[in-house]
Amino acid sequence: MTDRILDFLRTRRPDGPCLVVDLDVVRDNYLGFTRAMPDTRVFYAVKANPAPEILALLEELGSNFDCASVVEIDQVLATGASPQRISFGNTIKKERDIARAYSLGVDLFAVDSIAEVDKVARAAPGARVFCRILCDGEGAEWPLSRKFGCEPSMALDVLSHARLAGLTPYGISFHVGSQQRDTEAWDRALAVSAEIFRTLAERGIELKMVNLGGGFAAKYLKDIPSAETYGRDIMGAVRRHFGNRIPETIIEPGRGMVGGAGVIKAEVVLISTKSAAEETRWVYLDIGKFGGLAETMEEAIRYPIRTPRDGDQATPCILAGPTCDSADVLYEKAPYPLPISLEIGDEILIEGTGAYTTTYSSAGFNGFPPLQSYVI
Numbered sequence: 001m002t003d004r005i006l007d008f009l010r011t012r013r014p015d016g017p018c019l020v021v022d023l024d025v026v027r028d029n030y031l032g033f034t035r036a037m038p039d040t041r042v043f044y045a046v047k048a049n050p051a052p053e054i055l056a057l058l059e060e061l062g063s064n065f066d067c068a069s070v071v072e073i074d075q076v077l078a079t080g081a082s083p084q085r086i087s088f089g090n091t092i093k094k095e096r097d098i099a100r101a102y103s104l105g106v107d108l109f110a111v112d113s114i115a116e117v118d119k120v121a122r123a124a125p126g127a128r129v130f131c132r133i134l135c136d137g138e139g140a141e142w143p144l145s146r147k148f149g150c151e152p153s154m155a156l157d158v159l160s161h162a163r164l165a166g167l168t169p170y171g172i173s174f175h176v177g178s179q180q181r182d183t184e185a186w187d188r189a190l191a192v193s194a195e196i197f198r199t200l201a202e203r204g205i206e207l208k209m210v211n212l213g214g215g216f217a218a219k220y221l222k223d224i225p226s227a228e229t230y231g232r233d234i235m236g237a238v239r240r241h242f243g244n245r246i247p248e249t250i251i252e253p254g255r256g257m258v259g260g261a262g263v264i265k266a267e268v269v270l271i272s273t274k275s276a277a278e279e280t281r282w283v284y285l286d287i288g289k290f291g292g293l294a295e296t297m298e299e300a301i302r303y304p305i306r307t308p309r310d311g312d313q314a315t316p317c318i319l320a321g322p323t324c325d326s327a328d329v330l331y332e333k334a335p336y337p338l339p340i341s342l343e344i345g346d347e348i349l350i351e352g353t354g355a356y357t358t359t360y361s362s363a364g365f366n367g368f369p370p371l372q373s374y375v376i
């Protein structure tokens, strides 16, 4: 929460739920990462929030960009950034999208299978590829499971195959899971990465880069490590596992770059109970899972919520969205304490919502418009 956001909401009084992002916080976060990890290049994970103002600011600050699609690549190029500052980091790409990215000048691609290497070799001859390895995501609040990456033994085959297919085997990547508050998670992945570097070196393949991924936390309710702590622990692990052969490193923060820069303003639509005997209140907002709060799935991300009546006595509430879908409940297994004095029509503020909200909001489910966003 910043004064600029509060001022904006007070003076502009936007109607309906909306996200307000403070660019000053994004700038501070970017500079925080570069200060904490001066020898590491930042590739902002565009999917976290592709607002043109955010991309333009990061372009100006010198950031690079991790893109997952041709549309995201176009959004980054529209800022004037050169294609050398872009990594096509999705391991699941159509061959024609690889060709399109390559024709735009993108030369760095993620792979995690031989079939994907073959696509890149045909559509982007000679390009640099890095292989993503599996990470268990243990300790992360939004783990990325087994969808991306391959076992280390397969990474050896994937990168060896890349060499045979005329590509440049460039490095290893991993993602320790999003909202990863345990810096030790990088240590485990770096141990595996260093082993792959050594084995491939014996086969004559000299990898150059370790992509340390995202996972840097945004502040919700629990404490999080500072950028300095992430930097110290992660770079310590790099030195421990790579000794005096330190590779080029990059990070791909999404949530940690923009999550804390945004606040959603929402409104209480209804407060009710299910029977006269029942004490637990249901509080329905004008925003829910389909309006941008998709990361409340399984109640994974628990946002700080501010009400105009904070300080009054609070009791646990079930918090739900406005749509006619029974899945549109935000917090029920772990109910959310809200003031007893809360009233229908009250405006509330949901903090830490700068990442993974606008991009997740549906276009017109039940007639609700996509989440409005203001970048100030």
Ligand SMILES: *Cc1c(COP(=O)(O)O)cnc(C)c1O
Binding pocket: 045, 047, 048, 066, 089, 090, 175, 177, 178, 179, 213, 214, 215, 216, 252, 253, 254, 255, 256
């Ligand atoms: C989503 C994503 C990120 C960003 O992750 P955060 O946890 O939000 O920092 C980074 N890299 C890749 C490849 C991603 O898919």
